[in-house]
Amino acid sequence: MSSHYEAPIRKPLVLGDKSYGDISNDIARPIETPPNTDWWIAFSIAMAAFLWGLGCMAYTLGTGIGSWGLNKTVGWAWDITNFVWWVGIGHAGTLISAVLLLFRQKWRMGINRSAEAMTIFSVIQAGLFPIIHMGRPWLAYWMFPIPNQFGSLWVNFNSPLLWDIFAISTYLTVSLVFWWTGLLPDFAMIRDRAVKPWRKKIYGLISFGWSGRAKDWQRFEEVSLVLAGLATPLVLSVHTIVSFDFATSVIPGWHTTIFPPYFVAGAIFSGFAMVQTLLIIMRKVSRLESYITIQHIEMMNIVIMITGTIVGCAYITELFIAWYSGVEYEQYAFLNRATGPYWWAYFLMMSCNVVSPQIMWVKKIRTNIIWSFVISIVVNVGMWFERFVIIVTSLHRDYLPSSWTMFSPTFIDIGIFIGTIGFFFVLFLLYARSFPVVAQAEIKTILKSSGENYKKLRDK
Amino acid sequence: MGKKNIYWKGFEELNEQSEIVKNLENNEFVEKLPVGNSEGDKNHNRRDFLKYAGFSTAAAALVGCEGPVIKSVPYVVQPEQIIPGVANYYATTIADGYDFSSIIVKTKAGRPIFVKGNKDAQSMNCTNARINASVLSLYDIYRLQGPKVSGKNISWKDFNLSVKADLDRLLSENKKVVLLTQSFASPTTEKIITDFTKKYSNIKHVVYDSISNSAALDAFQNSYGKRALADYDFSLSNTIISIDADFMSDWQGGNYSSGWSKNRVPNKGNEYTMSYHLQFESNMTLTGANADNRVMAKPHELKQALQSIYLNLRNQKYNGPSLGPYLDRYVKLAVDSIKKSGKKAVVISGLDDVDSQEIVLMINELIESDAFNIKSPKLIFQGSDKDLLNTIDELKSGKISGVITAGINPSYSLPNADEFSEILNKLEFSLCFTMKEDETAMNSKYLAATPHYLESWGDYEFKSGDYYLSQPTIKPLFDTNQFQDVLLVLSDSEYSFYDEIKNNWRTNILKGKTWGKSLQDGYYYSYDNISPKRIKSNLNLNTLSSSNDGDLDLILYTKTGLGDGQQSSNPWLQEFPDPITRVTWDNYLTVSYEDAERLGLENYNVSNGALNGSYVNLSNDNFSIKVPVIIQPGQTPGTVGLSLGYGKTQAMSEEMNVGVNAYRFYDDFKRVHKVKVTKVKGDHEFACIQLHNTMMGRDEIIKETSYEEFIEEDKSVWNPTVMVSKNHIETKVTSKEVDIWREFDRSTGHHFNLSIDLNKCNGCGACVIACHAENNVPVVGKEEVRKSRDMHWIRIDRYYSSEDTIRGDVEAKDGTSGFREYRATQTKLEKASANPQVVFQPITCMHCNHAPCETVCPVAATSHGREGQNQMAYNRCVGTRYCANNCPYKVRRFNWFQYSDNDEFDYNMNNDLGKMAINPDVNVRSRGVMEKCSLCIQMTQKVKLDAKKEGRRVKDGEFKTACSESCDDNAIVFGDINDRDSKILKVKDGDRTYRVLESIGTKPNVIYQVKIRNSKKI
Incomplete structure (x- = not known):
């Protein structure tokens, strides 16, 4: 697939004087060495947050959804905001691994493994919310079209929530398979290096008997391509369907045809920001600066800037359409968003999502690690508020002013959200110490074409 | 019917002598069944072992799963008139000293569960929120369950003997005793009291109306x-x-x-x-x-x-x-x-x-x-302020040695209640006829437990010539005796109150109508039609003053919910939103904008939307009280209002103990007093269910027109068909072109519509309570209402105009251009005018034919009924709340918690007595499910089944809902629009019909009639 020649104008994707062996050593190091104190501190904090969140979920389960801040007018708030936020974050993984694979973007190889891991972990967080937000979560299985003995009861195929179930579960399955396929040669590498028998056994098991024969590689390439083809439409479909939860409703501020592309752009935007956040830390902690280079960070910053601009366009289009439609409810919904009691949320959303990425036009900033890190955090804060603004400000003042009210979260709402962040990091931290965090097998395929030392050799 | 079809089983049946046929007649099975003898059979095989093992495991597991045991006692002998599942109706009368009405009581399995007006009676047949809710007061756990003397339980026999001994002693010592009672308006009671005071000549009867007329x-x-x-x-x-x-x-x-x-x-x-x-x-x-x-x-x-x-x-x-x-x-x-x-x-x-x-x-x-x-x-009120004030003076000066109270609570409702209680406490003799151990009872020696009116006999003359009867609708729940019965015992009469009523009616009242029939009807009329002669012709016209010393005028009033406060431990009434302020669980000082600004008072919403208000100190010369403030549009500057009936503390649960007792200001039983109002620190937390008071100039919610326009102009002017834009062409919202749904045939069977006439509805809220009672709507308490989680299935929205008129709001909104002006207008429209026009709009589930809620439910728990209802299958609901979010009318109510059998919600559904008010035809919803108006499907089904059993068509007017039934103003009309002669069809086809938010295309089955204002401009 890949030739060993690359235009000299392209910057190297693997820095330093790396040999194949060096790559194996670098990637296997976090797995083969015991974690340091920093890891333990981070893990403890994440675990504590996760346990707290579990406690809040248990409390909700025990007493009822009333322990949240919802009311008769605002039936969804933090729950679905968190759901959409986590699903959105998940999007970057598939985009990086599938779409960039099809477009032969080799810089993806440094980041795709972690991006996919992030996808899976965040979809797990997202999946929690539709279950725990139910009044009777013990009946969650009724949402699946399972043949049953309840009579002729069947799910309602008209409901966007049902489409969500299909979309999310398909997405999770395909992402997981894709991720694992990519992991096979890398697991095999760890297995082959393992000295302890139990480690050998475990990695042998999860590498599915990878032998490294030419046939294995051929199949590997084929499966990757097929899965990339399958996953690409998912990048568009999942968040499109999530946006249908709102777009197909009759509530002003929700009932908007622009939502599918707007949501997909927003999802990629927030996903890349999250990848950025995670990798900037990881390259430092796991000493992967050679594989996740400034160039990688810059590339991602460019994606963030472009998707941020698309999202900004969508925001402004919404305002324009509200005015142009001449529908008074629509007009008021947007007036209320921008100037009503939740103006501060709208302001945060606008400044974080539209204004902040624009400074990436400056090359110095988009190649600066600190700036990139800060903006990646800002973008995710902004994207959380985007969902909050869409959900809460549309609901809290809709058609009949008699029902207008406000929403304020309880400590349970906040606890559950923090709990999912904790859960996410628990998973990610465990992953960072047990999985090969960079797709070393793939990196090795481009070492000779894009490795710094090989490029230098060619230049001479 | 009747003819039974017999099917052939085989040719063998042709042969009459066939043994097989004979065998078949005698035995179910022709051949011996291969059933082993379980006792002696030793050939248990592996499969048997598995069967037994499986059965025992399952049985053991099932025992573990067994639900809580609920003990119930079956009838040993079934009462003749009680058929399980079939309701009985009784005509009776409420006259509690404040509310007076001829009513029909629905009882199910011997339990009264619903009260409605007796529409056959010619007058005094209306119900209000309090009367509708009175059925719940019957099942109040705080009721007095038997007679008591000095706090100790005692038998009625001993009680009567003891009271009698005391009374005889007082009579022999010639010490004065006052019999202080409510207005009974009862001819027989009057007779009994007269006989009683004849026997005990030291007893004087004084009537005390807590709210003076x-x-x-x-x-x-x-x-x-x-x-x-x-x-x-x-x-x-x-x-x-x-x-x-x-x-x-x-x-x-x-x-x-x-x-x-x-x-x-x-x-x-x-x-x-x-x-x-x-x-x-x-x-x-x-x-x-x-x-x-x-x-x-x-x-x-x-x-x-x-x-x-x-x-x-x-x-x-x-x-x-x-x-x-x-x-x-x-x-x-x-x-x-x-x-x-x-x-x-x-x-x-x-x-x-x-x-x-x-x-x-x-x-x-x-x-x-x-x-x-x-x-x-x-004749319903008889109290005289002068007599009462004299009596109190006599009490103060110690001229009176004993007090008997009946049907009143002066230790709560007198302006100088504390003083009264003190006197009462020290009196030689105090006897209190009461349903509760209330403030007066606490200070009395003898407590005579009286039954609720639904357990009592009674007769009344509400108006000259208008006679009413009340009869027990349930056997007394507790060891109680009626006031009249006790008086009869004390007067050595051998008759009961019931005998007395019957005799009195037969001899003095009834002319040409039997006692039985009168009791069945609940009323009897006999007018003499003589106009009374005027005896005084000169009027006193010269006592007016215009003095205004800068103090504010306090105007005491009674609220639609609690009235004089005798039902203040009724959770339905506490949670009933006041029609004007829409505040529940509270009373408050209503203050005008002008005075609020001057005194620095404010109302504001906290982060979850809930309403807070400043506190003020309200004081007159001898009393001062801390009251929260509601800034009330339409309150006359210079005046403040405060409702009576709140601030009761005894014989009720902690949660009900809300508001302040305004009777303290009811000096001389006058409603108006000069008071001083000063702001004090702190904010009060209100539980208000409507946080936004204006309609923001939206004209699709309430449509109204002027009287002149209604007469002179065509419907298209004041109630035009709603147009929507399709491909930039204005199209009628009713046209097929803008409809994205496939319509199914609704021409057969019933199709229910509910019409609400905004010209007739005055917002009284009787329907809200009727719906509570009929549909087992839970009470959630002040804290939850404050969180905007009220559960009412029908609510009455109240909007104030922001300009001088509601129409002015629409014009103001339509007249804007440009963002700045639009924003400024919308901000201004949020505030109500100082003397606004007001509109009331009852909102129930609209039962949309194209319901937004139905499409979004993932489990199809809410779907469309064949008869037009939007139905909720509670046991299918998983509680995603998507339907509530997508409801443009926001009528869906979610069970945030378990509201029944939960100590956190210690109201009527948390005790066995209170649960007797539950309507067995409607289930009690569990935690985590959505609920809402069902158009009283249990009532329509009943009508249909009755008609089917009788083999006839349903007659127009038979179909009812709890709200339509409770509306005395006939503002709510319910019926089948597929019945061509029905009233609802005529109403629906009328010019004034419109639908709320019609442009969304939901096609509701609940329709509204345009409001017409007869306002005159000067």
């Missing part, structure tokens, strides 16, 4: 020589001038709104009549909110206005203090309207001074008002 009674007595209240039939008048008479609530015993509503819809057929209603008042009352023109005036100005109207009508000059131009204009308008209408006009007043009340009687006599009825005046 003494001024009006005195005026009537002065004018006509009889202690009564004039009655009014507003359906006979087309000009109603009300000076501070809140006749749609409880003014002079209520029951007036149904007459008012009859004349509020102009018939576009031959005559276009619609009454004109002008209200002068200080507080914003329900009546003022419904008036065509509402004039704000201070109490002393109201008296002046009344006098001025009277003098103008006599063509005399008004010489009192100047009214000012604003009031003058309206007085002139009132006079002109009265003159124009002549006999068809009526003037009423709620002013509590005798002079004003005399003027009112004189005016109505002068104009020969048709609505004015003194031939058969109301």
Whole structure:
């Protein structure tokens, strides 16, 4: 697939004087060495947050959804905001691994493994919310079209929530398979290096008997391509369907045809920001600066800037359409968003999502690690508020002013959200110490074409 | 029917001698079944072992899963009239000293569960929120369960002996005793009391009405020589001038709104009549909110206005203090309207001074008002302030040695209640007939537990010649005895109260109607039709003052929910939102914008939307109290309002202990007093269910038109068909082209529609409570209501205008251009005007034919009924709340918690007694499911089944819902639009029909009738 020649104008994707062996050593190091104190501190904090969140979920389960801040007018708030936020974050993984694979973007190889891991972990967080937000979560299985003995009861195929179930579960399955396929040669590498028998056994098991024969590689390439083809439409479909939860409703501020592309752009935007956040830390902690280079960070910053601009366009289009439609409810919904009691949320959303990425036009900033890190955090804060603004400000003042009210979260709402962040990091931290965090097998395929030392050799 | 089909089983049956056939007749199975003898059979094999093992495991597991054991006792002998699942109805009467009505009680399995007006009765047949809720007060766990002496339980026999001994002793010592009772309006009770006081000549009977009507009674007595209240039939008048008479609530015993509503819809057929209603008042009352023109005036100005109207009508000059131009204009308008209408006009007043009340009687006599009825005046109140004040003075001075109270709670409701309690405590003899261990009972020695009115016998004469009966609808739940029965025992009578009523009616009242029939009907009428002669012709017109010393006028009023406060431990009524302020679980000081600004008072919303208000210190010369403030649009500057009936503390749970006791300010039983108001620190947390008060100029919610426009213009002007844009072409919202749904055939079977007439609805909220009772709607408590989690299936939205009129709001909104102006207008529209127009709109589930909720439910728990209802399958609901979010009308209610059998919600559904009020036809929803109005599907199903059993078609008018049934004003009409002769179809096809938010295309089955305002401009 890949030739060993690359235009000299392209910057190297693997820095330093790396040999194949060096790559194996670098990637296997976090797995083969015991974690340091920093890891333990981070893990403890994440675990504590996760346990707290579990406690809040248990409390909700025990007493009822009333322990949240919802009311008769605002039936969804933090729950679905968190759901959409986590699903959105998940999007970057598939985009990086599938779409960039099809477009032969080799810089993806440094980041795709972690991006996919992030996808899976965040979809797990997202999946929690539709279950725990139910009044009777013990009946969650009724949402699946399972043949049953309840009579002729069947799910309602008209409901966007049902489409969500299909979309999310398909997405999770395909992402997981894709991720694992990519992991096979890398697991095999760890297995082959393992000295302890139990480690050998475990990695042998999860590498599915990878032998490294030419046939294995051929199949590997084929499966990757097929899965990339399958996953690409998912990048568009999942968040499109999530946006249908709102777009197909009759509530002003929700009932908007622009939502599918707007949501997909927003999802990629927030996903890349999250990848950025995670990798900037990881390259430092796991000493992967050679594989996740400034160039990688810059590339991602460019994606963030472009998707941020698309999202900004969508925001402004919404305002324009509200005015142009001449529908008074629509007009008021947007007036209320921008100037009503939740103006501060709208302001945060606008400044974080539209204004902040624009400074990436400056090359110095988009190649600066600190700036990139800060903006990646800002973008995710902004994207959380985007969902909050869409959900809460549309609901809290809709058609009949008699029902207008406000929403304020309880400590349970906040606890559950923090709990999912904790859960996410628990998973990610465990992953960072047990999985090969960079797709070393793939990196090795481009070492000779894009490795710094090989490029230098060619230049001479 | 009847003929049974016999099917062949085989050819063998042809052969009559066949053994197989014979065998078959005798045995179910022809061959011996291979059933082993389980006792001696030792050939258990592996499969048997597995079967037994499986069975035992399953059985053991099932035992572990067994639910809680609920003990129930079956009937040993089934009562004849109680058929499980079939309701019985009894006509009876409520007369608790505050509410008076002939009612029908629905009982199920021997338990009264629903109260409605007795529509066969000619008068006094209306119900209100309190009467509808009274069924729950029957099942109050705080009721007194048996007689007590000095706090100890005792048997009735010993109780009577002990009381009698005490009374005999007092009689022999010739010590004075006062019998202080509510107004009974009961001929037989009066007889019993007379006999009793004849025997005990030291006992004096004094009537005490907690809310005094003494001024009006005195005026009537002065004018006509009889202690009564004039009655009014507003359906006979087309000009109603009300000076501070809140006749749609409880003014002079209520029951007036149904007459008012009859004349509020102009018939576009031959005559276009619609009454004109002008209200002068200080507080914003329900009546003022419904008036065509509402004039704000201070109490002393109201008296002046009344006098001025009277003098103008006599063509005399008004010489009192100047009214000012604003009031003058309206007085002139009132006079002109009265003159124009002549006999068809009526003037009423709620002013509590005798002079004003005399003027009112004189005016109505002068104009020969048709609505004015003194031939058969109301006898429901008898109390005299003077007698009462004298009695209290005597008590203070120690001239009285004993007090017997019945049906009242003076230790709570007297202005100097603490003093009274102290005296009562020290008295030689105190006997309290009570349902509760309330404030008075706590200070009395003898507590006679009395039954609830639904467990009692009684007879009444509400109006001269209007007789009513009440009968027990359930066996007394506790060891109680009626006041009258105890008096009879004490008077050594061998008869019971029931015998006395029966005798009294047979001998003195009934002419040509049997006792049985009267009891079944609940009423009996016999009028003598003689007008009383006027005995006083000169009026006192010279006592008016215009003094205003800068203090505020406090105007005490009663709320639609709690009234005089005797049902304040009724959770339905506590959670009932006040029609005007929509605040639940509280009373508060209503203050005008102007005064609020001057005193630095504010109302504001906290982060979850809930309403907070400043506290003020409200004080007169000898009393001061800390009260929260509601800033009330329409409150006359210079006046403040505070409702009576709150602040009760005894014989109720902690949660019910809300509000402040305004009776402390009810000095001399006058409603108006000078008070000082000063702001104090702190904020009060209100539980208000409507946090936004204006309609923001949206014209698709409530449509209204003026009387003139309604008559002169075509429907297309004042109720145009809603248009939506399709491909930039304006298209009717009703047209097929803009419909994205495939319609199914609705022409067969029933198709239910519910119509709400905004011209007739006055927002009284009787339907809200009726719905509570019928549908087992849970009570969630103050904290949850504050979080906007009220559960009412029907709510009555109240909107104030922001401009002077509601129409002005729409014009203001439509007139804007540009973002700046739009934003400024929208901000301005959020605030209500200082004297706004008010509209009420009952909102239930709209049962949309194209329901947004139905499409979004992932488990299809809410779906469309064949008969037009949007149905909820509670046990299928998983609780995603998507349906509630997607409901444009926000009518869906979620069970945030388990509201029954939960100590966190310690209301009627948390104790076995309170649960007796549950309607067995409707299930109690569990935690985590969505609920909402079902169009009382249990009632429509019943009607259908009854008709089917009887083999007939359903007649028009048979289909009802709890709300339509409880609406005395006939504002709510329910029925089947597939029935071509039905009333609902006529209403639906009428010109005034519109649908709320029609442009969304939801096609609701709940329709509304355009409101017509007869406002006059000056």
